Amino acid sequence: MPKKIRLGILGGGGDSLIGVLHRVASFINDNYEIVGAVFNPDLDQSINFAKEIDVPTNRIYKDFETLVEEELKLPEDERIQVCSILTPNFLHFPMAKKLLENGFHVICEKPMTTTYEEAKILQDTLEKAGTVFAVTHTYTGYPMVRQMREMIKAGALGKIHKVDARYYQGWINTIIHDKEKRSSVWRLDPKKAGISSCMGDIGVHAFNMIEFTTGLKIKSLLCDFNYLYDDNQMDVDGTVLIRMDKHVKGVIRGSQVATGEENGLAIAIYGEKGAFRWEQEKPNFLYKMSDTEPVQIYKPGHAYNSELSLDGTKLPPGHPEGIFDAMANIYLGAARAIRGEKYNDGEFPTMLDGVRGLNFIESTVASHKQGNVWVDMD
Numbered sequence: 001m002p003k004k005i006r007l008g009i010l011g012g013g014g015d016s017l018i019g020v021l022h023r024v025a026s027f028i029n030d031n032y033e034i035v036g037a038v039f040n041p042d043l044d045q046s047i048n049f050a051k052e053i054d055v056p057t058n059r060i061y062k063d064f065e066t067l068v069e070e071e072l073k074l075p076e077d078e079r080i081q082v083c084s085i086l087t088p089n090f091l092h093f094p095m096a097k098k099l100l101e102n103g104f105h106v107i108c109e110k111p112m113t114t115t116y117e118e119a120k121i122l123q124d125t126l127e128k129a130g131t132v133f134a135v136t137h138t139y140t141g142y143p144m145v146r147q148m149r150e151m152i153k154a155g156a157l158g159k160i161h162k163v164d165a166r167y168y169q170g171w172i173n174t175i176i177h178d179k180e181k182r183s184s185v186w187r188l189d190p191k192k193a194g195i196s197s198c199m200g201d202i203g204v205h206a207f208n209m210i211e212f213t214t215g216l217k218i219k220s221l222l223c224d225f226n227y228l229y230d231d232n233q234m235d236v237d238g239t240v241l242i243r244m245d246k247h248v249k250g251v252i253r254g255s256q257v258a259t260g261e262e263n264g265l266a267i268a269i270y271g272e273k274g275a276f277r278w279e280q281e282k283p284n285f286l287y288k289m290s291d292t293e294p295v296q297i298y299k300p301g302h303a304y305n306s307e308l309s310l311d312g313t314k315l316p317p318g319h320p321e322g323i324f325d326a327m328a329n330i331y332l333g334a335a336r337a338i339r340g341e342k343y344n345d346g347e348f349p350t351m352l353d354g355v356r357g358l359n360f361i362e363s364t365v366a367s368h369k370q371g372n373v374w375v376d377m378d
């Protein structure tokens, strides 16, 4: 086993939602070691958290600018190689840009930036830097999502007719009706989240799942948002009609006020020869349907799965793996790329996925604001 990759973390403190997922994922395949961080904007809080999780405190910095400055003073074989960006959305762009400009690899949470323009600037910056950039669309790391992609690529569904991706959560229902609570959540603050809440936070995962599994690009869309209150600037629910080409159409349904829903991401893809259905809350079951045969259920770890799917399974069939493992698969792909090893297309979402995501988010907002009209994506 080569030496572990030296990982820095920005955000993801003890008070965060996603920090633990990245930390555990980075450890799962024994590829990374956390050597430095800015876990929180408050230095004492960052240091206390580092002590709690047993990360040495000598490379806990007060902010990301200092992290870059100080790390560059270290010999290359001690310096952080890759940073994971796990902060609220508005910080992704300045952090990622500075890291890339200084030769670091980056693993970035979605949405990659808060505007399409920033995303394109970051794309140029990456081209000049030539480092590795992964965007953590976590759900692409599930073995059964990978299996769906590989089978569709091999023609299992024939010509695709219809796609339907739904991402329903309910947690904003407990917040949105109280003005004070509403103002305390960064996801509902355009200065921190960007121009969209529902589509920016979760709709973009559904969008990415469609392009990842079908290999097709969405060409145009028509979006209808619900803000629930006139004085709320951020969408908390939306329905998007999509056209991928003349005869491939579909819908993306997103909601953060679908009361009682937890993390209800589901995707269905219907084609001439058959269809797939997969749900995030039951990730180890991939349903294949057809007009002529009983429903088939594909499960992870069996030899009948594709190489890309099997690469994402660590234990024999019947040992359920979940969200931590899906994220670990993305970290594994990024580790191979950082080490210059061979890796397969689809092992981790790239800058291109990040750019497409911002193109999607801005197109949904434009469509809604212009009166629910069709908008072309680039």
Ligand SMILES: NC(=O)c1ccc[n+]([C@@H]2O[C@H](COP(=O)([O-])OP(=O)(O)OC[C@H]3O[C@@H](n4cnc5c(N)ncnc54)[C@H](O)[C@@H]3O)[C@@H](O)[C@H]2O)c1
Pocket: 010, 011, 012, 013, 014, 015, 016, 017, 018, 019, 038, 039, 040, 041, 063, 064, 086, 087, 088, 089, 091, 109, 110, 111, 136, 137, 138, 186, 201
């Ligand atoms: N891939 C996924 O499935 C998934 C799931 C949840 C969240 N996310 C994304 O992860 C990011 C973080 O979301 P979250 O829910 O964990 O948010 P959160 O509010 O729970 O945590 C954010 C963390 O960033 C820290 N932070 C804030 N400002 C900082 C700064 N200037 N420097 C360093 N740290 C700072 C906070 O102290 C906190 O620890 C968001 O971009 C979100 O969209 C992705």
